[in-house]
Amino acid sequence: MRSNRVKLFAVLACVLGLVAVACSSDSGNDTDDNQQDTASLLDEVRDRDQLICGTRDDLTGFAQKNSEGEFEGFDVEFCKVIAAGILGDATKVEFKALGPERFTSVQAGEVDILFRNATATASRDGREGLAFPFTTVYDGQRMMVSGDSDITSLDDMDGASICVVQGTTTELNLNAVLGARGISFNPVLYSSHTELREAYQAGLCEGYTADGSALFVYKFTSEQAGGPQQRILDEVMSKEPLGAVIADGDSKWEQAVTWVMRATIQAWEFGLDSTNINSYSGNDVNILNFLGRNDFDPGLGLDRDFAINVVDQVGNYKEIYDRTLGATGLIMEGSYNRLWSDGGLHYAPPYR
Amino acid sequence: MSEVMSNGVMSEVMSAEALMPSKKLSARGWMRANLFNRWYNAVLTLILALVIAYLGFRSIRYLFWTAEWEPVRANLTLFMIGSFPRDEQWRVVVQLLLLAAAFGVIWGSMIGASRDRAAQSGSPFSAEPGWVALRRWWGLVLLLGVLLLAAWGILPLVLAFGCIALIFMLRRIAMRLASKVRIYAWFGGYVLLIASWQIVSGTGGSAWFWAAGLLAFWGIRTVRKKDLTPRLPLTLVAIVGGGAVAWAIYTFILNGLINFSGVGWDNWSGFHLNLIAATISIIAAFPLGLILALGRRSSLPAIRWLCVTYIELIRGVPLIGLLFIGNSLLGFFIDNDPFIDFFLDTPLSQISRAIVIMSLFTAAYLAEVIRGGLEATPRGQTEAGQSVGLSPWQITSRIVMPQTLRASIPAIVGQFISLLKDSSLLSIIAVSEILRVRASVHSQGAFTTLGTAETLVFIAFAFWAFAFTWSRESQRLEKHLGVGER
Missing domain, CATH: 3.40.190.10 (Periplasmic binding protein-like II)
Structure with missing residues (x-):
């Protein structure tokens, strides 16, 4: 019993010692930065x-x-x-x-x-x-399809599967624009452009929708690398x-x-x-x-x-x-x- | 009890062995006996052989001919160390050399120690030749070979073979040390490990603080030449005191003389970061898991419930969820906390927060693994300790724990392997570990669509090489500890 109490005291002393060491260390380098919360x-x-x-x-x-x-x-x-x-x-x-x-x-x-x-x-x-x-x-949201696809406008996309990055304004726009035109489509959601691009290349979706800038860059770099031709539809689906x-x-x-x-x-x-x-x-x-x-x-x-x-x-x-x-x-x-x-x-x- | 059981099992094994034919079959005979012994087996063998040949042909054709390895080759440095500043790259090189040296010293000392133990008990001992170990680690050797092939040049070659030479040279020296001198070799290995960490992370001194504390512990232990476990509080005081002195010397004297500024955590990336994050988490999670496992079996309800709550809470939440919490929420209240800043070399960065979360997560799982081991240790062991008058602490540390840990080694190593692989989840919170680097590689103009599968294959291979080697080593350790002990 006695030895237990001694132990307890010793452990407490250690903790106190650590705290003391810790405190002494910040007094040196920690100036009163925290007081300037209102500063710009x-x-x-x-x-x-x-x-x-x-x-x-x-x-x-x-x-x-x-x-x-x-x-x-x-x-x-x-x-x-x-x-x-x-x-x-x-x-x-x-x-x-x-x-x-x-x-x-x-x-x-x-x-x-x-x-x-x-x-x-x-x-x-x-x-x-x-x-x-x-x-x-x-920028504005656009739609890209494969160069040999027979989709020429958003109205042709009834029943098509469309790749989109999840949780972006792009996803909301897609639903709003196609919904307003009464086009039913099959959204394929990805958490990043990298995954989405791979899915699109593998043919898991017919359309790839994103900001026009991202699509033009993709089309350019992939065609330069000898990839298949892509087509970006004329319709601009949103203001970005x-x-x-x-x-x-x-x-x-x-x-x-x-x-x-x-x-x-x-x-x-x-x-x-x-x-x-x-x-x-x-x-x-x-x-x-x-x-x-x-x-x-x-x-x-x-x-x-x-x-x-x-x-x-x-x-x-x-x-x-x-x-x-x-x-x-x-x-x-x-x-x-x-x-x-x-x-x-x-x-x-x-x-x- | 276990004596009787194992005797029973042993005799069964023996009889099974006795039934096996003792003479070795020729290759032709073996095939006849195993592959073509019935007509349907022959058909199966032929079909499977065709399938395997086809898959093998396709894989080889892919790996050596059709695959586009250019994204991997051009970005090899990016995959390995990410955006680690290129003019500080020498730090990683020195770190590798220090790690190789530490590994050689520790490995040699381990061999020396087991040779001494064998000599004491009079059993024969022969050290395993180095090349046998290299054969065991063929996964890692293959990875090294692939990396060298991709980064073809004099410097990588010199570095790789320099590291290997260093390992085997120091192993050889440490192996032959007399047992009295060996304690210094252990120290040396330990200091090298700490130095390998410091060379990258630089100023702060907290790593040296912990190093000095542990050295103080070993020092006292050596001087007193006896078990310190009954005097735990005194030892802790000595550790903290010794550590504080070492820290003061480092901070106020050494730091002024030499500039130890290094590369902050936030600049570590690539596979280097995966390995570091996993290693730190393992080191941090193990003691915490041990404490939690013991706490869960404690007779004090407060401690028991605290541990149970922690374990069940953490195990009830997916790691990704915890990482998100650590990434998004912790930033609001623990950043720039002077107390935390002191213990970590840099303020809590995104990466260190992620490492803390990974450690806390793994600790909960480890606690359950270790508790399994504790349950498996017969109650009679504790009672035997009590009957010879050992203190509860001595019973736990000298009797129960060794058996528990031995029983749970496979599961513990399994946990560590999954931790290494889980480190790729950090990509979700945009920490640029190797999987995230892949996203960067495919955002480079030339590689947006080129070789997207190949980079994944490469990453999988890198993880496999480490996970496979760890698993092989754990099997060996298991066998090693199991032999003649029970």
């Missing part, structure tokens, strides 16, 4: 000197990993745009590949910003506590504005990232790109303001030369688009992803 993410990112950007690792053209394990693609470039605009260095990004619970990571603050071709919708903006500051790609996602309620962070992304459009409109932005010698006041050469500060909390950093280190919108999506078969011509002056939807409010 903008300051936090600057203090950290690193942007944590949520993206994905499996969507060709948008965000993928190359054989060196580096992230690349359109969404990845926009992570770099944010880092260049806010930290002045496009390489200061930590990429996090996220799965279907991508929005939870934004809400929990595990990522500062999300570029994972997510569609802006009302309920995501409202109920899910997210904010969609900028649309990077105006894809873009950046951040958590609600941080207006300082929101306006900073919004204007950094708008800079890629503004530079395009001004005719500035990574090759000529540093050598601009004109005297257009708007451009000089934009480049931070004048004594102009709109009070966005950004460095005066943020636009130069973005365009010089990453590029303007067209450059980014052409070397990622353009190179994988998504042609800008004829799409909404052109400048407003050219019949597209990309339009940046004036920087003044």
